[in-house]
Amino acid sequence: MRKHFLFIFLAAITANVVHSQARGSRVGYIDMEFILQNVPNYAEASMQLEQKAQKWKQDIEAKKVEINKIKDALKAEKALLTKGLIEEREAEIKFLEDEMLDFQQQRFGANGDLINQKALLVKPIQDQVFTIVQDIAESKKYDFIFDKSSDLTMLFAARQFDISDQVLRVLNRTEKREQLTKKQQADLDEKERKEDAIDSNPQLADRQKALEEKQAARDKIIADRKLEQENKKKEFEERRQKILDDRAAKKNGTVSANSSKENTAEASKVAPSEKEVAKTTAEDAQKKQADLKAKILEDKKKDLEARRKAVEDRRLQILKERDSIKKSKEKN
Numbered sequence: 001m002r003k004h005f006l007f008i009f010l011a012a013i014t015a016n017v018v019h020s021q022a023r024g025s026r027v028g029y030i031d032m033e034f035i036l037q038n039v040p041n042y043a044e045a046s047m048q049l050e051q052k053a054q055k056w057k058q059d060i061e062a063k064k065v066e067i068n069k070i071k072d073a074l075k076a077e078k079a080l081l082t083k084g085l086i087e088e089r090e091a092e093i094k095f096l097e098d099e100m101l102d103f104q105q106q107r108f109g110a111n112g113d114l115i116n117q118k119a120l121l122v123k124p125i126q127d128q129v130f131t132i133v134q135d136i137a138e139s140k141k142y143d144f145i146f147d148k149s150s151d152l153t154m155l156f157a158a159r160q161f162d163i164s165d166q167v168l169r170v171l172n173r174t175e176k177r178e179q180l181t182k183k184q185q186a187d188l189d190e191k192e193r194k195e196d197a198i199d200s201n202p203q204l205a206d207r208q209k210a211l212e213e214k215q216a217a218r219d220k221i222i223a224d225r226k227l228e229q230e231n232k233k234k235e236f237e238e239r240r241q242k243i244l245d246d247r248a249a250k251k252n253g254t255v256s257a258n259s260s261k262e263n264t265a266e267a268s269k270v271a272p273s274e275k276e277v278a279k280t281t282a283e284d285a286q287k288k289q290a291d292l293k294a295k296i297l298e299d300k301k302k303d304l305e306a307r308r309k310a311v312e313d314r315r316l317q318i319l320k321e322r323d324s325i326k327k328s329k330e331k332n
Contacts, residue, residue, distance in 0.1 A: 025143040028136075031164045033149040035129060036122065038168055045121050053114055056107040063100040067093060125171070132170045136163060210306075214299050218292065225288055 036042050074081075074089045081089070107113050133145050145163070 026141055027144045027146075028140075028142050028161050028163045029146040029148050030129070030133065030167055031148045031162065032126070032129065034164050035168050035171070036125060039125055039171065042121060042125055046118075049114070049117055049121065053107075056114075060100060060104055060107075063096070063103070067096050067100065070096070128171055129167055132167050133163075135170075136166060210299075210303065214296075217295070221288065221292055225285065228284070 036046075070089070070093055074086070074093070078086060105112060109115075136142065137145055148162075
């Protein structure tokens, strides 16, 4: 009976291993330090605790300074004191040193206030992260999820297997929902659905990233163009104002005839330069618009090529999986 049970147990383990190998193990990891640093409540409480720890360190340093003063005074007066007074001073110093060490151990020891309060801050978030990781593992079919910041030695970890952003997003959703209206919650649900779809599809994530990069480049070109136009407009206004000021000064008789001639000449020079500025601005705008169109067309072409490659890769993967299943069936 025992042999029969052992045989069934081994057969079950073997079947599980074969199944895992057939579909491939899925592994992910989180970075708990990164998650904690990006949780607002934890960051604020951690800062307050750090300020408290600095105050404790200052208190310890003040006690050390006080003890050193008493030691120096005893050293200076030792020759004038009786044996009883010396022993009394030394006992006082010993008492103060023990008191300081007890305070230091109470605040910074292995079971001190600093360690305990840090644990109190971290534990609720760790519990939430643990629950979220379990949910993600079950929904996304992960076999293993590790913590990068733990004692586990990770010699290499590819960024594509990092689910810290997903965990952090779910962690922050609860706090946001409590302050939203029904419409805002519906909009948030739709946004979360899109984000989850991107997380579950690496190709879609890459495409979304490419689109964001294109939008950022387009926005930068528009901003640069707007800044250039504003600078030219400002320069034109300054020249125009200078001419008006010179004309007003001439009208009031505050400038000489020579200055008047110079201003007239300057005005005659400025007028054509304004036309040239306007012409240059229009030409630059047309050129940049043409460059932008060419870049958009090039980006679309690259995007199309990427889609075709993704479809081809997917087709080859499906054929490979079918081949593998067919061979497995033939062996069985």
